[in-house]
Amino acid sequence: MTTSAILLISAPDKKGLVFTLTQFIYEHGGNILHAEQHIDEENPFFFMRIEWDLTHFDVPRELILSALEPIQNDWNMDITLSFSDTPTRVALFVSKQDHCLADLLNRVHHQNLNMTIPLIISNHRDHEALARFYDIEYHHFPMLSDNKHDVESKQLGLLNEQHIDLVVLARYMQVLSDDFVAHFPHQIINVHHSFLPAFVGANPYAQAYARGVKLIGSTAHFVTPVLDDGPIIAQHVINVSHKDSLSSFIQKGKELEKQVLTDAVKKYTEHKILVFKNQTVVFD
Amino acid sequence: MTTSAILLISAPDKKGLVFTLTQFIYEHGGNILHAEQHIDEENPFFFMRIEWDLTHFDVPRELILSALEPIQNDWNMDITLSFSDTPTRVALFVSKQDHCLADLLNRVHHQNLNMTIPLIISNHRDHEALARFYDIEYHHFPMLSDNKHDVESKQLGLLNEQHIDLVVLARYMQVLSDDFVAHFPHQIINVHHSFLPAFVGANPYAQAYARGVKLIGSTAHFVTPVLDDGPIIAQHVINVSHKDSLSSFIQKGKELEKQVLTDAVKKYTEHKILVFKNQTVVFD
């Protein structure tokens, strides 16, 4: 496997953008492996993911960003640089239910996802054995009526120590404070157990069951200060019918939650998600 | 093709219901072709669709309902009786957009649906040529600010004259009055261009586009006095992405609308839908 560099770029759309970027890569000896772009015509805004082979690239990886600085300034670009040999560092937050947690741990164990999990954080002790099985740090923070600020500040400490890139709320039943969220802008992925924006808030399956829907859904989205309102990354649905009880809604829903959260996390670790105006560009 | 009778039954659940019904059919010489049942365990309530061959059945079809009366009274049943050789009589209501209209007309023409369309009603003249091509009466009722009551009463007159069983709102952009709806309880099917209950009301595609969803949906439901709140019959969804514009949302949505409306109408004409507490039982 060759190592590649991946640029995620957002910029106001202007003639010559693609040319300028490909020129930079070509003149330094890079071979483009993948390139995807999108133009939001209303605004108009330009988005690109470009990945190139580093084998004969003549800029050392720690100098690439500074080498790009003139281009970045000229075109007013927002740039993120990643490397294919550097797995995303992910912290998992979980409460009582473990289906998403178990699924993600199993996939990382089988190396299906380009990520490592330095730590798991929970408001319950339930999953300590599972964490030990996979040899992952487990931090238990019981939530009391008045310790939220304190708990979050300790959690932020752990995340910083471990250089966490992404926080995944794998069915974490606590609302994060705005301050916490502000530390990880578009770096916290939540799975909501409905087809948002239907059934915002608590007990979405019970709401869906009462309404007599014929499909239930699940949504993975970035967390923002407004509850269940962040940029949507992925949504899945499954058929239900009069034969389904509320408990089978929940059972089927768990499958969706696993799938949709895995999909979103996978895209993140492949550096394929860009955010613009509370929406996402998710490259294939 | 043999002719069959179809009973749709709702009743409070009690031991012996299935036995009593199958005894009635068996003792009169009927051979059961299909039988499906559902028990709502919460209430508890019993639902059944039972279809039997009339070839050797010794009760003339016009006397079946009265022959069933003792059973019906004993078990407090709600009963509907239909015959496989009697197509459902459907009135189509349509405004400007014709994709659902054209699709239904084409399917009826190819005999894919067990129904006839005695008339089309529209607040526009646009589809007169299409109606003529299929040799169907077309009634144009322009909507003015003050003629709704008058127009609806003429429409009800036409529906009665033609012994209409089902009204299908194939993208009809007028809200029917409560009085009109009361004449056709659970006999009016509407297609709403969203995954209800998300995006109730006007411009659901624009709402969905603004929210950045990754799936759009369409819902066929019975019309009740509360807007977009009637019992849901069928729902379909399709993937969308950042590559889709509002106009491609609408384009994809039209495909969904055709599919979901056809599905719902087909189930109705097969006598497979029962309504209970603002929800539907839709047999396979």
Add this chain to the structure above:
Amino acid sequence: MTTSAILLISAPDKKGLVFTLTQFIYEHGGNILHAEQHIDEENPFFFMRIEWDLTHFDVPRELILSALEPIQNDWNMDITLSFSDTPTRVALFVSKQDHCLADLLNRVHHQNLNMTIPLIISNHRDHEALARFYDIEYHHFPMLSDNKHDVESKQLGLLNEQHIDLVVLARYMQVLSDDFVAHFPHQIINVHHSFLPAFVGANPYAQAYARGVKLIGSTAHFVTPVLDDGPIIAQHVINVSHKDSLSSFIQKGKELEKQVLTDAVKKYTEHKILVFKNQTVVFD
């Protein structure tokens, strides 16, 4: 939870079958919870699954089959009787790949499937730790060129000892002998990693990749003496494109294999599968 009895019935179709069965249940005080039937019109043949509450049923469960004998003989019925409180006893056979094994073990652990797993059999030692984690017997039978007959006879011994109802080949890469298969008629479920009958035999993903298909599939079926030809229980597919490599075909395929095998095993443990002429009736 009440305990219920479940009958699976196949018989030549004749007027009065449903009546006779429901009479039997009613007269002995049973309340029917679910009833599904199917008539194969070509043959014609009748299939039914009927489930009733045992709370007030006046035939002790060990005498139900003999009480049914007269009906069974009169109507030439094939009958299977099960009870909702008696989990299916399943043996898992597995080779090197563990995705189906891990998924089934996890689901049984979370009580999503009404089954117990008394033992795992493998031609490799790889999954002993996993078996130990779930506290399940693990039997290792290395396959040599000349020990197949011997190994199978020991395996049959273990299956008999443990009163196994169903053998699940969870990616087991050995072909079972006709003799072995004959001991478990329609009681061995295999998952084949293609959309059968496309790509029978070895390396189906490589075959599919070479053909340039746009969907890949997976099939769960009963094992019969003819390779990959037994009655199909469930099939799933997923989209692929030019962007997929052979290894991503395999990766996506593993997800399908898990889903389709779980689906089939779930249906079996719910006593919803009947076999007729190398095809299955799978009730909802």
Add this chain to the structure above:
Amino acid sequence: MTTSAILLISAPDKKGLVFTLTQFIYEHGGNILHAEQHIDEENPFFFMRIEWDLTHFDVPRELILSALEPIQNDWNMDITLSFSDTPTRVALFVSKQDHCLADLLNRVHHQNLNMTIPLIISNHRDHEALARFYDIEYHHFPMLSDNKHDVESKQLGLLNEQHIDLVVLARYMQVLSDDFVAHFPHQIINVHHSFLPAFVGANPYAQAYARGVKLIGSTAHFVTPVLDDGPIIAQHVINVSHKDSLSSFIQKGKELEKQVLTDAVKKYTEHKILVFKNQTVVFD
């Protein structure tokens, strides 16, 4: 709407390809609207679709290909150039069944597809009225045992006269000669009523029904001299069960055929399909 130019490019993969192409477009004043690329890593081969706004492009459209010639020669490119304001000219071939024909005509009529249909060719007279309704030439060529060569040569004459870009076999039940196919390399799209390569040849639904499959499929592919073996463009499937008869397989299949053929034709008219080694690259 601005007019754009679209290049479809295939070439042996080499560093600098994207740079060279984007340089050409940039230096002549073009603004790239869409760019998608794919690298087949095994061969390795490069594929690209690039679309740019012609508003300020300084090469007249009839000179673009010759302006590109030096690049084309240097990089050994295979190039196709199209313009967004020039609809694809499509000839429809059809036999008795009209579901695909009616669907395509309706979509073109509603301007959902960027194509015109100068003529319809059929071995039956059945669809003359429909053709007349849409004001399209209809050519009837009855097939006799010995007139195939003669008929095909007349058909080729018509296709040439009308400058046909694409032939669509919308359920055309005649096998085209190798000579005919050679005149339209990767320009003839057929819809096969199975999930290829399962059920090649005649009566695929009957084959699928006999096998007891749980999904049926439909495949749109380019026609090559080997029957049902050409590059696959799109495949769709739908669930079937024991409840389906052969006739409902066929009915459901018709829906798939319409969808999959429309999908493939749409991609063709958007200039999104490239062929390589009997496989397709189909850009989103």
